[in-house]
Amino acid sequence: MPHDPSQIGSGEAGGTTASLRKEGREAAGASRHDLIALFRNDLTHETITFSAPQDILLAEKPEEFVPALRQAEEFRRGGKWLAGYVSYEAGYLLDASLVPHLPEDRRAPLLCLGVFDGPSELPPQSSPQTTEPLLFDATPAWRLAEYEERFARLHHHIRMGDCYQGNLTFPVSARWQGDPLRLFERLMERQPVRYAAFIDLAGPVVLSRSPELFFEVSADGWIETLPMKGTMPRGKTTQEDAALKEALRNDPKNQAENRMIVDLLRNDISRISEVGTLDVPELFRVESYPTVHQMVSRIRARLLPGSTLLEILAALFPCGSVTGAPKISAMKILRSLEVAPRDVYCGAIGWVAPDGRMRFNVAIRTISLYPGGEAVFNVGGGVVFDSTAEAEYQECLLKARFTDADLT
Template sequence: MSAPFVLFRDDVAGHDLLFESPAEIIVAETADAFFPAMDALERARRAGKWLAGYFSYEAGYLLEPKLRPILPEGRRTPLVCMGVFTQPSERTLPTPSPATNGPIFEARAAWSESDYAERFARLHQHLRQGDCYQGNLTFPVRAQWSGTPLSAFEALVERQPVKYGALVSLAGPAVLSRSPELFFDIDAEGWIETHPMKGTAPRGRTKAEDERQKRFLRNDEKNQAENRMIVDLLRNDISLISEVGSLDVPELFRIETYPTLHTMVSRVRAKLLPDLTIERIFAALFPCGSITGAPKIRAMEILRQLEAVPRDAYCGAIGWVSPTGPMRFSVAIRTITLHENGEAVYNVGGGVVFDSTAEEEYAECLLKARFATGTVPASG
């Protein structure tokens, strides 16, 4: 396949969804272009077209009027980048070939442990003052990449199989995602489901140690509290666009296992109000509370002061919209932006609560960064 295209890959189910040859690419680089782009997306959907691509994290500043004045400058990915397609093709995945070594290399975290500790202390002061009760503090990891975006994507598949893998090669830099987290899925009957992911533990070196790590995570009050905060936040967000009495939490604190870590996942489900536009859905839900903190707006204001550069595609949403109602977006974590100059950028972060420590949170961030190279990045 050749650009422009959007590829979604479910390694667990063993199939992918490919969008090729867009009739149009709808892109908003600036704040002034954002809402006209949202209108264009809605017109295309109502005209019977499929949409596929991504929203950058900073689009959330525009969807919330209180945050528009603090929209970060210096963004390197579009606020929204979506292709307009006739339909996708679905296919069964071939047996994966052995992973290619080294498509992402020379990785270095932008913050040293002391850099992180300084910002952690400022965030923790906000927690002590009651300004917020969780903040998802993140920072970039900068690396180099080689080959093509597709070869880089395929090289990472075997390292960490996920349900929501994606590669967007439309306009601007390519965006490669190995996300395990569902932002939301809307089915043909108008039911929406979201799977907030919060709480992690490293894999054990032996089977017995691995089981101990899973039990620890499942029963740890701190991780449960972090997860429950985000569940409550998402329940509130979804309630803005769902039918009264339909909201449910069918599952709390399920443990999912990946090659480098265990993570805690819950489920929130509701029946949507009829005839919602894409803009209204995103205005209620975006960005996902699992990557902001709570309360969402205040957490985003605080994080804007602490994080030196825009998150760009990281912590945004990658997905597709069908003309008949269903749509699915992942949370753009474990996501790498591949720039044409050979630079690769992927952020890492985690939820900070009152009883968090800077040392443990920074170590967790570096653990999460292993998805790209298989090793912890150099620091600072």
């Protein structure tokens, strides 16, 4: 985003960041079990777990966001690891023209990062409960008629040239019971993904079953992003499934959607990368998951020396695959159409290592669990000029199948 990170939140933080540091139990509530952040590649069985945070950096107010990220950088340089999430609404703070659009009825912190000495060698333990972990009574906020009304307004903006693509989303409310970690494991069995995360630090307990990498940074300063845009259902037979996969690979509409986001991310990454290093090694690759095929492309570049998490987020966040293009215009339009803040959904969940390595997912297929058995997850998809409301709505419902909750 075209905004100098040195000016984000300037003059608003009250001069001290001490209030952003909270003891783990105080931040999350004394009744919870061990505070953890867990990241799992279900396909390779690689798991990184962090437990017993030394501190939790929590930004609930806009003026706390940048100081928290700066303090995170101080901890990293001091040899600490960080793990947690950045909510979608933090993106409104990263461009001056978006700040007035920041929703006030947010439920999740703008940022929540635990500070850890390092990954834990022991896997987390589920609570000894007999209650079966379930997600149930899932109810979409929009039925087809309500979606069609918002779709029509977004499509008008596209026809007028205000944006080329908009990622229109809506929440699904549900109920949950049992142990959150066991529920996370149950969802893993239903649909394995590469960038799963379980966060129980502060705010809601977050269960992310994301197949999409936002960005990964290597120790030698290379950044890679894998934007995912383009969806097709799995077939009922092997032959039908192969045909649907090939249809997605060669579909002009899905290719156009994917290329728009690739171009957007190339532009974003160019702001923080060395000249001549930006490359797109893969375009329109199709990945298969138990319920859907997804189109993925790959972008990589070498970061400017010394790039911090704040600078990376200022250039890239939110990921263009969950906003649309142009990003700023799409975010403003979507803010006028969507009924509630996205919170952690469409934000980023990940970790930062002392040597500069980082990995954050795009927080899609992500459930927030609240006290009292309340759960919220969102679904959405990219709308372009030749999209139709009914097809896009059905795609949203298809994406909700990552849960085992029947929509009511």
